[in-house]
Amino acid sequence: MLSCKDFLGWLNDYLDETADDQVKAQVKEHITNCPNCWVVYDTTKKTLQVYKGMEPREVPETLRNRLMEALLKKCGKTG
């Protein structure tokens, strides 16, 4: 069985699904038997999920207008 330290070393590959089948099986076995590492795995997975699910904020209209002005100025036009 993997040690808890080995588990951490494989965590990224396991989460990114880049681990090979043998490693995958070993990690799975470890987190099935080690409650602490299961929590680390589960909460790290959720960390990635909340970030991936976050929509960016709208850009304020004033900032968009400023960008447009800067672009037109760059083209040698005054808008």
Add this chain to the structure above:
Amino acid sequence: MATSGTPPSAESALPLAEMDDAALVAQTQAGNVDAFAELMRRHDRKILRLARHITGNQEDAEDVLQESFLNAFSHIGNFAGNSKFYTWLVRITVNQALMKLRKRKSDKQVSLDEPVQGDTDDLVREIAVWDETPERTYSQEEMRRILDDAIESLEPIYRTVFVLRDVEELSTEETAQTLDISVPAVKSRLLRARLQLREKLTKFFRRGKGDDAFAFL
């Protein structure tokens, strides 16, 4: 906002809003500024977020957003189209943001190639199960603030790798190229970044955190 010269096939073309990025780039290269304005409108939210996450500062992020778009516009003639426009824009933005960050912290060197310190032993302290639905405890705006603050509290070398890999979803190789660091460096920093964020977010999302409001129901 008419541009000098007539872009090729301007009359027969689709409305700009319906063109894909590659077509808008081609239109920009042919002198149509409106096409570039459409590219800016399309990507400004994500580019502003990226700049904010790297600089950790709204004012700097707004400057970086403008500098990056103008830089991309000036060099659009060099854009060969063998990568996606957005990926190219991300690289420009990362470079502008890192320059800004280095200027801000001129007393405290911001280095992306310093070795990762320490072992992984100190990386896991909090062991607490999370609430299944933290989004019910926090409003969307509160969630954004919690997530942004957590990222911005990381050291630049960790947050930059995390943002490129896990927010922008670049590959490990693309991240290494963009930051000019090695693939193993990306991997070790990503692990530390993810574990540090997990630790920070546990304070907000641990089970029982949101139960107080319903304790008497």
